[in-house]
Amino acid sequence: MTEFAHGGDVANFAKKIGSNLEDIIDLSSNINFIKPKIDVDFNSLKIDSYPNYEELISVIAKRYDVSSCNIELFNGASVAIDSLLRELATCRAEKVCTIYSPAYLEYKRVALKYGFKIEHINRFDDLDKEPSNGSIVIFVNPSTPDGKFYDIKPLLDLWKSKSCKVIVDESFLDFCNCGSATKYIESFENLYIVKSLTKYYACAGVRVGVVVSNKDAIQKLSLKEPLWKISSFDSAYIISALKDNSFDKRSKLANVASKEYLTKILKSSPIVKKIYPSQANFILSQLEIDASRFQSFFEPYKIMVRDCSNFDFLDSYHIRVAVKEMRDLRVLKKALDGID
Incomplete structure (x- = not known):
């Protein structure tokens, strides 16, 4: 391969x-x-004006029990990963990315693209190993390719003590009845949570993902983002999917x-x-x-x-x-x- x-x-x-x-x-x-059941007539969808994301952000915020100000939209989780690592690459003179592995390989690829030195921590055998001080930590939860869910609170305490900026990828969390790390975004200012809307909602061809973080971090991230990055078609699909209560x-x-x-x-x-x-x-x-x-x-x-x-x-x-x-x-x- x-x-x-x-x-x-x-x-x-x-x-x-x-x-x-x-x-x-x-x-x-x-x-x-x-x-999900999609109740949208795409032939009559209004596309002669620029997209407005207010309703999309609102339904996503409700789904994940956060405020709208805690969400930044992206054209899929892969774009969110790229934008996050690009932004975080500017925050450190010595760019070190600690990936708890095995992990989704896109993190490794993008980190290398932006000049990070990669350090791996073996989740299976060495979970308690300390990351480098000040590194960018990547943790996928539930993990891939094995699907294990971790109680992340002890790790968050460790990462905070090491002055790390942390990305937790929860793209598969919707498939299980486990708690989200979103409850820690106010107490840990350097925590970013990536969520994919397309895996659970069965629409890989619809490109919508989000980053959840504290209000200040989201405002800073949004300054580097374009005004329009998700089509009206993608937006309408996800809004309808999230409204399917069954x-x-x-x-x-x-x-x-x-x-x-x-x-x-x-x-x-x-x-x-x-x-x-x-x-x-x-x-x-x-x-x-x-x-x-x-x-x-x-x-x-x-x-x-x-x-x-x-x-x-x-x-x-x-x-x-x-x-x-x-x-x-x-x-x-x-x-x-x-x-x-």
């Missing part, structure tokens, strides 16, 4: 195995398989059932050596064979999983499988049962 490759590259996978795109079972990307219940019920079934499938396979506990909508597994060989068994079934060999502190024997609808997981079971 390339150093910063992501899951979800369905087009190239389909081309590689000579399949139609719509026939691929993508278990590599962690996008919710349950979709979505949370439908999503959680379906995801819990599928995750239980996926866990059962993986546990029953002799090829799977270890399953990592996960609070998110994906499961990391260690295999008895390498991931590329494992993937090759699935190609006749047009199944794509995430090879995790390019994550720090993991090797070529690790794969991540996304929680998806039962129909797709039954095909996965059939493929696994056919491996000798």
